[in-house]
Amino acid sequence: xxxxxxxxxxxxxxxxxxxxxxxxxxxxxxxxxxxxxxxxxxxxxxxxxxxxxxxxxxxxxxxxxxxxxxxxxxxxxxxxxxxxxxxxxxxxxxxxxxxxxxxxxxxxxxxxxxxxxxxxxxxxxxxxxxxxxxxxxxxxxxxxxxxxxxxxxxxxxxxxxxxxxxxxxxxxxxxxxxxxxxxxxxxxx
Numbered sequence: 001x002x003x004x005x006x007x008x009x010x011x012x013x014x015x016x017x018x019x020x021x022x023x024x025x026x027x028x029x030x031x032x033x034x035x036x037x038x039x040x041x042x043x044x045x046x047x048x049x050x051x052x053x054x055x056x057x058x059x060x061x062x063x064x065x066x067x068x069x070x071x072x073x074x075x076x077x078x079x080x081x082x083x084x085x086x087x088x089x090x091x092x093x094x095x096x097x098x099x100x101x102x103x104x105x106x107x108x109x110x111x112x113x114x115x116x117x118x119x120x121x122x123x124x125x126x127x128x129x130x131x132x133x134x135x136x137x138x139x140x141x142x143x144x145x146x147x148x149x150x151x152x153x154x155x156x157x158x159x160x161x162x163x164x165x166x167x168x169x170x171x172x173x174x175x176x177x178x179x180x181x182x183x184x185x186x187x188x189x
Contacts, residue, residue, distance in 0.1 A: 001055040001066075001173040007080050012046040015184075023088065023095055030090050040155075041084040041100075049073060049080030055169035069110045069169040079124050081105040100129040104145065110157075110165045117162035118154035158185075 019039050026036055051073045057066040073079040087099040107122035125141030126148050160182060171179040 001057075001169060002052065003172055004050060004052050007045070007047075007049045007051070010047060012044065014045075015043045017041060017043070030088065030095065033090070036088040037099075038085050038101075039088060041086045041097075044082045044084070045080055046082065047075070047077070047080050049075035053169060053172065055166075055173065057170075057173075064170055064173050065112075066166045066169045066173070067112050069165050071108045071110075071165070073105055073107070079104040079106055084129060102127055102129045102131075103148070104141075108165075110162050112166055113162075117157055117159055119157045119162065120154045121152055122149055123152070 017040050019041070022039065023030070023036070030036065051071060053069065053071050055066045055069045057064050057068075059065075073081045081104070083103050083105060085101040085103060086097040088095050088097060090096070103126045104124040105121065106124040107120075109120035109122075111117070111120075123145045125138065125145040127137055127141035127144070131137045131141070161184075164181060168179055168181075
C-alpha cells in the first residue's frame with residue numbers, strides 16, 4: 001500500500017514529552033554521575049509539506065495485516081517535522097539539560113512485533129537547538145544527519161503508538177472513511 005498526503009497551512013503544532021518516568025527510572029544512574037543521552041524532548045510540526053505512507057503486510061484469511069509502515073516527510077524547505085533531543089546530567093543535585101539538538105525527520109519506520117516495539121528514524125539534518133538558520137549551519141546539519149543515520153539505533157516506543165500507526169495504514173488500505181487516533185498520555189501541548 002502506498003499513498004501520499006499534504007500538510008497545508010502556515011501553522012504549527014508543538015508537543016512536549018514528559019520524561020519524568022524515564023528520569024525516575026534512571027535516578028540512581030544519574031546520581032552516579034552517568035548521563036542520560038538523546039532523550040526526546042519535543043515534537044514540532046511546522047508549516048507546509050507533503051509525505052508518503054508506504055506499508056507492507058500479509059493477507060490472513062482474506063483480511064489484511066500490516067507488518068511494516070514507513071512514513072516519509074517532504075518539503076521544499078526541509079521536513080515539516082522536527083524533534084528536540086537533549087541529554088541529562090546532575091548539577092547541584094538537580095537534573096540539568098545539556099547538548100540540546102534539533103533533528104529534522106525524513107522518515108519514521110514502524111514494524112509489528114509481539115513485544116518491545118521500536119521505531120526506526122531517518123533524519124535529514126541534526127543541529128544545535130540554538131543554531132541559526134544559515135547556509136553554513138544547514139550544511140553542517142545535513143552532514144551530521146547523514147552520519148547520524150548510520151548509527152541511530154531503533155528507539156523504543158509505546159505499544160499503543162506503534163499499533164496506532166499500523167492500524168492507520170490498515171484503515172487507509174481498507175478505505176475506511178475515518179480514523180480516530182487514541183489520546184496520547186505522555187504529550188502536552
